[in-house]
Structure formats: structure tokens, C-alpha cells
Amino acid sequence: MSQPRTILADPAWRPSPKAKVLWTIQAALGWIVPFVALIVWVAFDGDRRGAQLVVFVVAVVLALVSIGVVPMWRYAVHRWEVTDEAVYTRVGWLTVQSRVAPISRVQTVDTERGPLERLLGLATVTVTTASSAGAVQISALDLPVAEQTVTRLTEIAALHRGDAT
Template sequence: MSQPRTILADPAWRPSPKAKRLWSLQAIVFWLIPVAAVLIWALLDAGHRGWQGVALMVVLVLGIFSATVVPWWRYAVHRWEVTDEAVYTRVGWLTQESRVAPISRVQTVDTERGPLERLLGLATVTVTTASSAGAVRIEALDLPMAEQTVTRLTEIAALHRGDAT
């Protein structure tokens, strides 16, 4: 007789809708560097205009794709949930990763806000566990939701006093 299978449901919550804007801005900032590099190359070396044009077109196409399509796809995939038993996340756009961190393994809960996140009123909650896989990150939450999540995780973890190992 076979054992019953437990099917893990998708985590219930999405990041903030502003996550799409954050990820677009991050992509634009990232792709400005290769655009600038190609333009500097064009200024310093006039003998390769054909290759410079091709390089600029490739960089622009990849940059536009990264700033428009990828954020929408990431938003469609990203999920998170905190229960009394665990923290669940699903992230990725090309390669997807699902993580489950049992509350009994939680060591620290941190909030991080980079410049673009502060500009958009967002935060990332990082849950560090006693796991070799590393911390679980819940990205692009509205700041009040991030603060509420940290408070809830702290309260739940206090009920599960242990050594988190």
C-alpha cells in the first residue's frame, strides 16, 4: 500500500504590485552600464561602427526585455506566506525555486530597504534559518506589510523556543 502524498499548495501572497516597478528600475539601472560601455567604445574607436551598432542593438533589446517583460513574469511567479509552522516562498522567472523554512529553524528576521525600495515604499524581509541553503527572502513588500510580517514572525518564533539548529 502506498503512502499518501502531501501536496504543497502555492504560497498565498504576492509581493506588492509596486514590485514590477522596482524590478523594472533595477533592470534599467543594470543595463545602463552596458549601454554606456558601448557608447564609450563608439567614441573611442570609430573603426568598428558596424559592430558597435550591433552591440548597441543587442544591449537595448535585452535591456528593454529585462525592464518590461521580466518584471511582469516575476510578479506572476513570486509568492510568499507565513504560517504558524513555516515561511513559504516561491521565486524566479526563468528558474523557479520554492522554499519552506520551518519556524523552529528561524534564527533572525531582518528588514532591508535599498535606495529604490525606499523610493517606492517597499522592503525585503530576510528570514535566516539554520539551513545550509541560506536565508529565505520575501522581496518587494509594502513597508507596512514588511513590518507586520517581521512582528508576526517574531511572535510565532517566540512560541517555538528552541535552538534553531
Template sequence: MSVPTTVTMADPLWRPSPKAKQLWAINAALLWLPLFVVQAVALVFHWWPVWVHVTVLGVTIVLAILHVAVVPLWRYRVHRWEISDTAVYTRSGWFTQERRIAPISRIQTVDTERGPIDRMLGLATVTVTTASSAGAVKISALDQDTADRTVARLTEIAGTNVGDAT
């Protein structure tokens, strides 16, 4: 009887751009903006007693500050990515963490995406589409130059790999 060997994988080495913290903070702040608008409208039209306004506003401010200030730092500590000659490996999430490994032989497309805030900060997201039912692997918040080099490298590796990509 053979003894099974345990294989441990190292965490991916590379972090997103340090500007990722700003990106995630801005996105978090934009999520809270509608709630503050609703509270302002409620205050103007006296929908609730003053003590309710003050209580709800206080709770909202505390939660928004935590979300905007703490979550981006936490996400930055967790998010990692790496490319080898055989796979694309990512770790992401802040509350629920996900590890994804996409074999190079399964890559179908490599795309770059830049939203308005990404462009403002000089960032991009590289999306690696594979034949996996789990969906694409995303490498978020890379500096534009790093994203371009990553896309070129993945294209080069995938072009030399004789996989089925299905």
C-alpha cells in the same frame, strides 16, 4: 505493506507589492547602464566600424527592453510568500524557480532591509535566518507596512514556539 500517501502543497498565497515590478525594472535598467556607457565611449573614440556600433547597439537595446519590460512581469507572476503558524514558505525566481519552506521552530532572526530604490518605492525585504545550510529565506519587495507586520507576526509566532532554532 503500506501504500505511501502523496502530499501536495499549495503554492503560497501572497504576492509581493505591485511596486515590485517597478523595483525589478529599475534594477534591470541599472544593470544595462554600464553597457550603454561603454558603447557610447566606443562610438566617440571610433573603436569599431559604424556598422558594428549600430549592430551592437540594436542588439543591446532589444535585450535591455526585454529584460526591463518582460522579466519584472514574469517574476511578479512567480514570486509568492506565505506565513503559517508552523512555517515560512516562499517561491521565487524567474528563470530558475526556488521554493523554500522554513519551519518556525528553526527561525533564529528576522530582519528587514531597505536599499535606496526600495526606500524610494516604499518597499522592504524581510529576511528570515534559520539554522539551514541553504541560507536565509527572503521575502522580497513588500510594502513597508506589510514588512513591518510580517516581522511582528514572525517574532510573535517564533516567540511562542518551543523549537530549538539550531
């Protein structure tokens, strides 16, 4: 006889709506080098116009998908939640990863803000645990939400004074 299976509910919270802007800008910046390389190729090798046109069309289609579709898709998938027992995250767009980090395993809680995140008033909370899977990241949170999350995690972790191993 098999045991009943526990179904994990989706984490309750989305990142900031500004996450879509952040991920769109990051994707657009990622396409600068390939398009500059394509322009250089066209400028210095005029003998392969057919191949260059095909590469250009493919690059434009891929860029439009990664800039226009992927950030919205990621926003639809990304979720996070902090409870008294664990930190839950779900991230991804093509491959979706769900993580549960028990509070008793939390070692450190950090906040990170890159230049684009600072510009948009966002932050990433990183929860380092005693796990071989690595840290759990909650990205693209509004700064006040990130600060409240760090405070809450610190308070909850203090109540679970385990050895985090």
C-alpha cells in the same frame, strides 16, 4: 508500494504591486554601464560600425526584455506566506525556487530597505534559519506589511521555543 506524495500549495501572497516598478528601475539602472561602454566604443573606434550596430541592436533587445518583460514575469511568479508552521516563498523568473523554512528553525528576522525601496515605501524581510540553504527573503513588501510580518514571525517563533538547529 509507494507512499502518497504531498503536493505543496503555492504560497498565498504576492509582493507589493510596486515590486514591478522597483524591479524595472533596478533593471534599467543595470543597463547604464553597458550602454555607456557601447557609446565609448563607438566614439573611440569608428572602424567597426557593423559590429557596433549588431552589438547595439542585441543590447537594446536584451535591455527591453530585462526592463519590460522580466519585472512582470517575476511579479507573476513571486509568492510568499507565513503560517504557524513555516515560511513559504517562491521566487524567480527563468529558474523558479520554492523554499519552506519551518518556524522551529527560525533564528532571526530582519527588515532591509535600500534607497529604491525607501523611495517606493517597500521593504525586504529576511528570515535567517538554521539551514545550509541560507536565509529566506520576502522581497518588495509594502512597509506596513513587512512590519506586520516581522511582528507575526517574532510572535510565532516565540511560541516554538526550539533551539533552531
